[in-house]
Amino acid sequence: MSENYRNNFLKEVEERVEEGHWVKMCMQCGVCAGSCPLGPHWAHPPQEIFMMIRAGKREEVLTSDSMWMCTSCYNCVVRCPRKLPITHIMHGLANLAYRLGLSPKNQTTQKFASMFWNNLAQTGRVNELKLSLGMYFKDGFAQGIKNAMAMQSVGLGMVKAKRLNPMELFGGHGIKDKSGFHAMLKKAREIEDRRKNFA
Amino acid sequence: MTEVIATNQTILVVGGGISGMTAALEAAECGKNVVLVEKNPALGGRVSQLYRYFPKLCHPICGLEINLRRLKQNPRIRVLTMAEVTEITGGEGDYTATVRLAPRFVNENCTACGECGKVVDAEVPDEFNYNLSKVKAAYLPHKMAHPQRYVIDPSIIGTADADKAKAACKYGAIDLDMKEESIQLKAGAVVWATGWKPYDAAKIQPYGYDRFSNVITSVEFERLADIHGPTKGKILRPSDGKEAKNIAFIQCAGSRDENHLRHCSRICCMASLKQTSYVREAYGDEGKSTIYYIDIRAIDRFEDFYQKVQKDKTVTFIKSKVAKAVQDEKTGDVVLHGVNTEGYHRYATPHDLVVLAVGMEPSVKGVNLPAEIVSDSSGFIEADPSNHAFFGAGCASNPLDVNRAVQSATASALRAIQVVNRVARVEGQ
Numbered sequence: 001m002s003e004n005y006r007n008n009f010l011k012e013v014e015e016r017v018e019e020g021h022w023v024k025m026c027m028q029c030g031v032c033a034g035s036c037p038l039g040p041h042w043a044h045p046p047q048e049i050f051m052m053i054r055a056g057k058r059e060e061v062l063t064s065d066s067m068w069m070c071t072s073c074y075n076c077v078v079r080c081p082r083k084l085p086i087t088h089i090m091h092g093l094a095n096l097a098y099r100l101g102l103s104p105k106n107q108t109t110q111k112f113a114s115m116f117w118n119n120l121a122q123t124g125r126v127n128e129l130k131l132s133l134g135m136y137f138k139d140g141f142a143q144g145i146k147n148a149m150a151m152q153s154v155g156l157g158m159v160k161a162k163r164l165n166p167m168e169l170f171g172g173h174g175i176k177d178k179s180g181f182h183a184m185l186k187k188a189r190e191i192e193d194r195r196k197n198f199a
Numbered sequence: 200m201t202e203v204i205a206t207n208q209t210i211l212v213v214g215g216g217i218s219g220m221t222a223a224l225e226a227a228e229c230g231k232n233v234v235l236v237e238k239n240p241a242l243g244g245r246v247s248q249l250y251r252y253f254p255k256l257c258h259p260i261c262g263l264e265i266n267l268r269r270l271k272q273n274p275r276i277r278v279l280t281m282a283e284v285t286e287i288t289g290g291e292g293d294y295t296a297t298v299r300l301a302p303r304f305v306n307e308n309c310t311a312c313g314e315c316g317k318v319v320d321a322e323v324p325d326e327f328n329y330n331l332s333k334v335k336a337a338y339l340p341h342k343m344a345h346p347q348r349y350v351i352d353p354s355i356i357g358t359a360d361a362d363k364a365k366a367a368c369k370y371g372a373i374d375l376d377m378k379e380e381s382i383q384l385k386a387g388a389v390v391w392a393t394g395w396k397p398y399d400a401a402k403i404q405p406y407g408y409d410r411f412s413n414v415i416t417s418v419e420f421e422r423l424a425d426i427h428g429p430t431k432g433k434i435l436r437p438s439d440g441k442e443a444k445n446i447a448f449i450q451c452a453g454s455r456d457e458n459h460l461r462h463c464s465r466i467c468c469m470a471s472l473k474q475t476s477y478v479r480e481a482y483g484d485e486g487k488s489t490i491y492y493i494d495i496r497a498i499d500r501f502e503d504f505y506q507k508v509q510k511d512k513t514v515t516f517i518k519s520k521v522a523k524a525v526q527d528e529k530t531g532d533v534v535l536h537g538v539n540t541e542g543y544h545r546y547a548t549p550h551d552l553v554v555l556a557v558g559m560e561p562s563v564k565g566v567n568l569p570a571e572i573v574s575d576s577s578g579f580i581e582a583d584p585s586n587h588a589f590f591g592a593g594c595a596s597n598p599l600d601v602n603r604a605v606q607s608a609t610a611s612a613l614r615a616i617q618v619v620n621r622v623a624r625v626e627g628q
Contacts, residue, residue: 027455027493028493028540029451029493029519029520029540030518030519030520030522030537030538030539030540031520031521031522031537033522033537033538033540033543033545034519034520034521034522034523034536034537034538034545035405035522035523039538039545040545044543045538045543047540048540048543078458079405079458079522080457081451081455081456081457081458081459081520082457083457083458
């Protein structure tokens with residue numbers, strides 16, 4: 001019976017977002033918003049996002065940059081009086097927005113997340129040199145040179161301390177059975193798509 | 200040795216607060232014999248520590264006086280103070296309770312003249328004032344204490360202070376050789392009215408009750424407002440004794456929180472609404488009360504009271520669960536941080552004093568109960584047939600205000616009476 005009153009977007013969130021079934025449990029006390037160290041910098045604090053989901057504001061929620069601002073500090077999770085896994089829901093919402101192509105373009109966290117994934121998925125290992133260079137140059141060549149110059153001493157220090165290998169720029173190291181690894185990722189993606197209705 | 204006459208037709212009432220007193224009186228006035236066991240040196244419980252009741256804002260002294268009068272004129276009630284039930288065995292109609300009696304060091308000759316208190320130098324924390332002040336180690340628990348008899352704190356036994364007190368007593372009331380005793384008594388039914396305790400506010404880490412002197416609990420605020428309290432009824436803040444005119448009340452401090460108490464304590468909304476009237480009484484239009492709440496639960500007919508407080512211009516309501524409190528070292532002010540969910544405004548507001556409306560935790564929680572008693576997930580005793588003749592009353596069974604606690608106690612007395620009536624029929628008397 002109560003199913004009839006649940007709007008389509010809430011249903012969608014419950015089906016397609018990690019831990020999305022918790023959204024209905026929020027009692028709008030606002031302690032998550034007050035506890036968030038990045039609180040003043042987001043458009044919508046978590047309890048507002050939850051209310052917007054329940055109000056069916058699909059477009060506004062999924063195009064928002066709010067869930068991309070979460071740094072996973074878990075302050076909200078430990079204080080939530082209803083024990084909502086808020087951090088996980090935020091990441092789940094961000095993931096859904098990305099998969100639907102609605103997430104804000106060029107949002108730094110999102111850019112980094114997709115770069116990290118692509119970097120890792122290629123060889124099975126994270127190529128830190130390519131990853132950080134990719135981040136430096138994400139806003140164009142001139143900005144990239146500026147960023148690289150600013151971080152120069154850190155980079156050289158890491159090379160000296162053997163924490164960074166400049167040769168990684170050419171190919172880099174990887175795992176043994178790459179094709180097996182790619183097959184595993186493909187299978188995992190298939191399962192995930194089926195579960196979340198992307199198939 | 201303390202002699203108590205009790206049979207299987209006796210009703211044992213554990214806890215001498217408003218619920219226990221009511222259950223004992225109702226049963227005794229129906230002709231049943233009752234033993235009333237109280238852990239503290241005097242009856243009255245937490246109600247005696249309140250400044251005023253809601254919704255009528257009368258003083259609890261009034262209700263206590265009526266009950267004490269009924270009690271004093273009823274020969275069927277035997278009162279044991281400084282007594283704790285440690286074990287109950289047996290079953291419905293045939294229970295045996297073990298009661299531990301702590302020594303008071305003062306016998307029934309005491310006239311409460313107060314001479315012993317005058318000569319004793321040592322002071323101990325005053326539990327009646329939630330340890331906000333000190334009291335002489337020979338003391339009367341509070342002005343309306345029943346029995347009206349002094350207590351010698353065990354910490355001075357064996358010191359010169361104890362001998363001084365004994366020498367000062369003209370009535371031979373001080374007996375320094377009293378020892379702890381353990382007695383056993385029979386009962387047909389047990390009414391468990393051990394009441395509640397305020398939730399340990401130090402566990403709510405972001406509010407800093409254990410770190411900030413100007414963050415206090417609602418029960419402590421009651422003592423501040425009371426003329427017999429540590430500040431003689433003036434609302435002064437603990438850090439510097441300054442008049443606290445700008446006071447914040449934080450609702451659901453511990454209640455409705457899976458990390459603390461999962462139940463709604465029911466009384467705290469009304470208690471804070473009531474306490475705003477203390478601020479108005481003390482400072483008139485200069486006082487300022489701010490209530491931070493999730494939602495106000497002024498149940499049923501108390502809605503009128505809520506509306507009356509809403510009309511008061513000195514009271515502000517902010518719909519928000521406060522995220523954290525920080526005390527400014529220099530000014531002593533406590534700054535509250537959070538987000539007002541009506542409009543999503545971020546605030547950082549300083550207050551002179553912050554009062555945490557702490558939740559009710561059943562005192563029975565964590566106590567080694569005699570039998571396997573069915574209680575709910577918060578520790579309140581359920582009205583369950585498998586509890587047989589062991590009945591929860593008042594706040595041992597639910598978070599209740601005084602009015603509802605008295606109703607609950609009367610109901611439990613009726614259940615206990617039915618049990619001892621059955622016993623009487625079987626025993627043929």
